[in-house]
Amino acid sequence: xxxxxVGTYSASVLGSAGGTSVAQTIWRSxxxxxxxxxxxxxxxxxxxxxxxxxxxxxxxxxxxxxxGGAAVAYWTxxxxxxxxxxxxxxxxxxxxxxxxxxxxxxxxxxxxxxxGALFAHSASGNHFCTASVVASPGRDLLMTxxxxxxxxxxxxxxxxxxxxxxxxxxxxxxxxxxxxxLLVDPHWASSSDPDYDVGxxxxxxxxxxxxxxxxxxxxxxFNAGYSHLVRVTGYPSSADAPxxxxxxxxxxxxxxxxxxxxxxxxxxxxxxxxxxxxxxxRTGTIVGVIGGYQAGGDTDSISYSVYLNDNIRxxxxxxxxxx
Numbered sequence: 001x002x003x004x005x006v007g008t009y010s011a012s013v014l015g016s017a018g019g020t021s022v023a024q025t026i027w028r029s030x031x032x033x034x035x036x037x038x039x040x041x042x043x044x045x046x047x048x049x050x051x052x053x054x055x056x057x058x059x060x061x062x063x064x065x066x067x068g069g070a071a072v073a074y075w076t077x078x079x080x081x082x083x084x085x086x087x088x089x090x091x092x093x094x095x096x097x098x099x100x101x102x103x104x105x106x107x108x109x110x111x112x113x114x115x116g117a118l119f120a121h122s123a124s125g126n127h128f129c130t131a132s133v134v135a136s137p138g139r140d141l142l143m144t145x146x147x148x149x150x151x152x153x154x155x156x157x158x159x160x161x162x163x164x165x166x167x168x169x170x171x172x173x174x175x176x177x178x179x180x181x182l183l184v185d186p187h188w189a190s191s192s193d194p195d196y197d198v199g200x201x202x203x204x205x206x207x208x209x210x211x212x213x214x215x216x217x218x219x220x221x222f223n224a225g226y227s228h229l230v231r232v233t234g235y236p237s238s239a240d241a242p243x244x245x246x247x248x249x250x251x252x253x254x255x256x257x258x259x260x261x262x263x264x265x266x267x268x269x270x271x272x273x274x275x276x277x278x279x280x281x282r283t284g285t286i287v288g289v290i291g292g293y294q295a296g297g298d299t300d301s302i303s304y305s306v307y308l309n310d311n312i313r314x315x316x317x318x319x320x321x322x323x
Contacts, residue, residue, distance in 0.1 A: 140204075273290075
């Protein structure tokens with residue numbers, strides 16, 4: 001079994017700093033030093049080095065731990081609204097129309113509370129992506145793109161990460177949630193391999209409840225094939241509500257899917273590709289997330305996802321083990 005790169009967050013109660021925080025929450029402590037596969041990563045005030053058995057594939061960088069209360073306090077409304085998309089381009093003031101018959105994203109007709117904005121801080125500043133709640137035995141798991149939580153080759157894990165489900169224009173209708181663990185595949189951590197651009201976030205409880213108990217969760221479909229009618233929902237801008245679009249996926253390569261729809265700018269990295277959506281329960285099966293080839297797409301009208309194969313299933317299994 002491969003080793004997985006895991007970040008450990010220790011919780012504490014801290015006051016607001018640097019402005020008015022988006023929430024005042026008491027975070028419960030979590031154990032540190034858990035062993036995942038054959039890798040043990042320790043959390044602290046600086047980067048650690050993973051320790052693995054001989055012959056194992058290891059993550060390149062272990063993360064720096066951050067207190068949950070400090071992360072919540074860090075994200076003032078001004079910082080939320082000023083965060084930049086994780087991909088290296090910005091939303092134009094007048095988005096171009098998608099070419100030909102390609103559909104365009106629009107505000108969701110049905111709310112998607114299991115989808116939210118994922119905010120993070122790195123050496124390059126404040127950034128945001130999209131993430132969603134996925135079913136797990138621990139009832140505490142998010143799925144997103146690996147590049148939303150880890151810099152990959154030459155970088156470490158991002159800091160001050162918070163997840164805000166149902167986020168809109170600085171508001172947090174379902175609270176602010178912080179990580180206990182971050183997981184990316186060693187191939188991403190060591191070489192930024194786009195075929196492993198999927199990450200999982202194990203969340204700490206909020207007010208004694210796990211996120212799946214509050215919001216429910218979507219399933220993940222592994223090895224589900226390349227052609228699906230999907231509903232993709234994500235956050236193109238930190239100052240707006242999410243957008244959504246329905247269209248068919250196609251095969252980009254054996255390890256990548258493609259989805260065509262205009263309006264999916266940089267902040268939509270990590271957006272779930274949901275098939276078999278049930279309008280009554282507002283749940284479905286996730287067959288991809290924006291990421292992978294071109295970090296999810298160099299234009300707003302064509303997006304990509306890693307194909308959720310056995311490698312991604314293994315990463316999910318390891319996330320379940322620490323959840």
